[in-house]
Amino acid sequence: MQTTAAVRGLSCTACGESAELSAHRCPDCGGVLVVDFDADRVDSAADAHPFPPGATVSIDEGATPLVAVSELADELGVESIAIKDEGRNPTGSLADRKFALAVAAAVQGGADRVGTPSTGNGAQSAAAYAARAGIDSKGVVPTRCPFLNKAMVNVHGGDMYVVEGRYEDAVDAFGEGDEPLTPVAPGHPFRIAGGTALALELLADREGAPDAVVHPTGHGETAVGLQRGFALAVDAGLTDAVPRIYAAQPDACAPIAAAVTDGAAEPVPVEHPDTIVGPLEVPDPVTGAAAIDAIDASGGDGVAVEDKSILQAAVDGCEMGPEIGATGGTAVAGARALADRGAFDAADEVVLVNPVAGSKEADLLRSHLMSQGM
Amino acid sequence: MQTTAAVRGLSCTACGESAELSAHRCPDCGGVLVVDFDADRVDSAADAHPFPPGATVSIDEGATPLVAVSELADELGVESIAIKDEGRNPTGSLADRKFALAVAAAVQGGADRVGTPSTGNGAQSAAAYAARAGIDSKGVVPTRCPFLNKAMVNVHGGDMYVVEGRYEDAVDAFGEGDEPLTPVAPGHPFRIAGGTALALELLADREGAPDAVVHPTGHGETAVGLQRGFALAVDAGLTDAVPRIYAAQPDACAPIAAAVTDGAAEPVPVEHPDTIVGPLEVPDPVTGAAAIDAIDASGGDGVAVEDKSILQAAVDGCEMGPEIGATGGTAVAGARALADRGAFDAADEVVLVNPVAGSKEADLLRSHLMSQGM
Numbered sequence: 001m002q003t004t005a006a007v008r009g010l011s012c013t014a015c016g017e018s019a020e021l022s023a024h025r026c027p028d029c030g031g032v033l034v035v036d037f038d039a040d041r042v043d044s045a046a047d048a049h050p051f052p053p054g055a056t057v058s059i060d061e062g063a064t065p066l067v068a069v070s071e072l073a074d075e076l077g078v079e080s081i082a083i084k085d086e087g088r089n090p091t092g093s094l095a096d097r098k099f100a101l102a103v104a105a106a107v108q109g110g111a112d113r114v115g116t117p118s119t120g121n122g123a124q125s126a127a128a129y130a131a132r133a134g135i136d137s138k139g140v141v142p143t144r145c146p147f148l149n150k151a152m153v154n155v156h157g158g159d160m161y162v163v164e165g166r167y168e169d170a171v172d173a174f175g176e177g178d179e180p181l182t183p184v185a186p187g188h189p190f191r192i193a194g195g196t197a198l199a200l201e202l203l204a205d206r207e208g209a210p211d212a213v214v215h216p217t218g219h220g221e222t223a224v225g226l227q228r229g230f231a232l233a234v235d236a237g238l239t240d241a242v243p244r245i246y247a248a249q250p251d252a253c254a255p256i257a258a259a260v261t262d263g264a265a266e267p268v269p270v271e272h273p274d275t276i277v278g279p280l281e282v283p284d285p286v287t288g289a290a291a292i293d294a295i296d297a298s299g300g301d302g303v304a305v306e307d308k309s310i311l312q313a314a315v316d317g318c319e320m321g322p323e324i325g326a327t328g329g330t331a332v333a334g335a336r337a338l339a340d341r342g343a344f345d346a347a348d349e350v351v352l353v354n355p356v357a358g359s360k361e362a363d364l365l366r367s368h369l370m371s372q373g374m
Numbered sequence: 375m376q377t378t379a380a381v382r383g384l385s386c387t388a389c390g391e392s393a394e395l396s397a398h399r400c401p402d403c404g405g406v407l408v409v410d411f412d413a414d415r416v417d418s419a420a421d422a423h424p425f426p427p428g429a430t431v432s433i434d435e436g437a438t439p440l441v442a443v444s445e446l447a448d449e450l451g452v453e454s455i456a457i458k459d460e461g462r463n464p465t466g467s468l469a470d471r472k473f474a475l476a477v478a479a480a481v482q483g484g485a486d487r488v489g490t491p492s493t494g495n496g497a498q499s500a501a502a503y504a505a506r507a508g509i510d511s512k513g514v515v516p517t518r519c520p521f522l523n524k525a526m527v528n529v530h531g532g533d534m535y536v537v538e539g540r541y542e543d544a545v546d547a548f549g550e551g552d553e554p555l556t557p558v559a560p561g562h563p564f565r566i567a568g569g570t571a572l573a574l575e576l577l578a579d580r581e582g583a584p585d586a587v588v589h590p591t592g593h594g595e596t597a598v599g600l601q602r603g604f605a606l607a608v609d610a611g612l613t614d615a616v617p618r619i620y621a622a623q624p625d626a627c628a629p630i631a632a633a634v635t636d637g638a639a640e641p642v643p644v645e646h647p648d649t650i651v652g653p654l655e656v657p658d659p660v661t662g663a664a665a666i667d668a669i670d671a672s673g674g675d676g677v678a679v680e681d682k683s684i685l686q687a688a689v690d691g692c693e694m695g696p697e698i699g700a701t702g703g704t705a706v707a708g709a710r711a712l713a714d715r716g717a718f719d720a721a722d723e724v725v726l727v728n729p730v731a732g733s734k735e736a737d738l739l740r741s742h743l744m745s746q747g748m
Binding site: 059060065066067085088089090091092124128131132147148150151152154155156157314315318319320321322323357358359360362363365366374 | 433434437439440441459462463464465466498502505506521522524525526528529530531688689692693694695696697731732733734736737739740743748
């Protein structure tokens with residue numbers, strides 16, 4: 001695999017062993033693998049991109065704006081709040097950072113077909129990047145996956161399988177498939193590297209690290225990638241400290257947030273997940289233990305919030321700053337809950353991540369207004 | 375009104391008279407007004423922003439990517455094609471460039487409520503920018519306006535009036551309203567200035583002008599703004615020539631494209647417009663004559679394409695490059711028709727504008743696949 005000189009290889013988040021660049025899981029222990037960068041070769045955000053020009057698959061993802069929301073900073077009593085609007089990626093979600101890299105890695109490995117189970121946005125993004133690379137794709141989604149995601153998978157020419165049930169049923173069905181394809185499934189090391197790129201970009205946006213980052217967490221990949229990116233930047237001398245990373249999840253499906261708060265090392269799978277925030281309904285995240293480690297290492301925490309607070313926070317957010325949906329509203333609601341419990345200082349500079357464009361979740365927000373009599 | 379030193383004032387596109395910065399139409403002849411910039415004070419794209427820091431209303435619009443689509447360049451036999459993805463604005467459409475400026479101008483004039491008739495995306499954007507500025511807004515849309523736009527107007531706290539019928543009925547209803555508000559309606563000079571900013575940004579993206587720009591045209595404001603922006607850049611010594619601007623419209627509602635092709639100075643209103651491309655169903659555009667002048671001055675042309683070709687072009691576009699919807703598909707279909715009639719040279723570098731995020735029009739594209747048996 002052709003990588004930049006900054007890439008040293010893969011290493012396991014569980015046992016520390018190194019692995020071949022083409023591996024998806026640790027050959028020793030089955031743990032989650034991450035891309036190791038050489039801090040001596042990282043001087044800027046661009047250096048955290050693992051592939052050289054000519055070995056990338058890109059639709060110009062990333063370079064998203066960091067939008068200051070002073071009204072929310074005043075409300076929460078912190079120095080500043082800014083929303084990193086990942087909805088402004090090519091298919092309207094942070095997933096694009098992950099699939100740009102995972103599909104590029106697959107193509108370099110000779111793949112002519114990639115696939116993933118997904119709550120929705122990942123399948124849309126995988127189909128878009130596979131199409132851009134000129135290869136086939138397969139998305140396996142649960143029935144509750146939004147029409148928009150299903151439609152756009154088809155529009156990009158991807159194969160889509162809708163599985164009766166919820167996300168775990170899609171994961172099971174994907175695992176049972178025996179057709180030849182290269183998985184770009186949750187836990188893929190180059191998906192996680194998308195979060196690393198996000199961290200480095202955030203540092204460049206602000207010319208330094210924030211004090212805290214609140215991230216709506218589903219699979220946990222981005223939490224892992226963010227922490228590793230910030231730690232890499234510290235090693236590279238680009239910033240002083242890793243910000244506290246807070247995993248915000250809907251309380252009806254908060255396996256990572258609950259484990260961090262409880263001091264547990266592993267997420268407890270949620271038996272009957274039931275949140276309106278579909279992209280975050282991941283009851284047994286494969287990257288869970290790695291995410292818990294990453295959040296702990298950052299000095300952050302988990303925060304679980306009710307669906308009703310999430311939806312109200314999304315609508316409030318849309319009146320103060322960039323468009324966000326229910327997924328992004330989870331960051332706003334999480335930040336409110338964190339402020340209530342004294343997690344922030346008055347001097348804190350806080351970044352919230354909006355993982356999905358507000359327009360993609362207009363129906364959820366409109367339903368909430370309806371329930372408020374509007 | 376507080377503007378940058380580069381702003382000289384407003385002038386009329388019809389009679390050439392100058393006007394106060396707060397004017398919406400020419401006080402002499404009722405013509406469409408545009409912002410005049412002093413070329414001697416324009417050294418970069420940033421200088422085409424009319425308002426200084428502190429007098430802006432921004433959700434970090436613009437700075438959208440220009441995505442190369444080499445597969446389409448090969449198909450059309452031109453040197454290069456790139457899509458300027460305006461879907462990656464805060465509310466997912468090019469309208470954000472317009473309303474950032476028009477709402478800022480209104481706020482400076484003391485407005486506490488703005489309003490516009492709209493096919494949909496404009497109302498969504500107006501509501502978002504008004505909310506960001508802390509003022510009220512009113513959007514008047516026809517029944518056929520997509521649910522997504524209506525929902526997001528409400529989510530941003532805007533008042534929405536749905537008028538039975540089509541866009542012209544919304545225009546009539548808006549004109550009959552007698553409540554106090556500041557219009558940010560089609561033809562507003564600072565809306566047009568959004569297109570000027572787009573032209574300067576395109577030049578910065580590519581480090582020079584393309585040979586041709588194909589723009590899906592509804593109101594015609596962006597065509598006027600683009601031509602003025604490129605001409606300003608020529609005067610400022612930033613580039614050598616204004617690219618040929620092509621207005622692409624659905625053939626069922628092509629008042630501007632038809633007039634340009636026929637050599638007419640004014641658009642002929644379309645009596646029974648009926649296109650699936652809702653954002654472009656503007657049968658009697660107030661900026662029509664100014665757009666026709668601008669396109670003629672650029673050496674460009676009009677191109678009218680069937681809905682079926684537009685939808686197929688949108689789906690094809692999604693398999694080659696960034697996500698586009700039916701509105702952006704109009705540029706791809708238009709470019710194909712222009713190539714067929716020999717409008718491009720093999721050496722031409724062509725830019726297509728995608729005005730609306732593909733995800734916002736997923737339903738139209740999915741329906742098209744359905745009609746193809748997929």
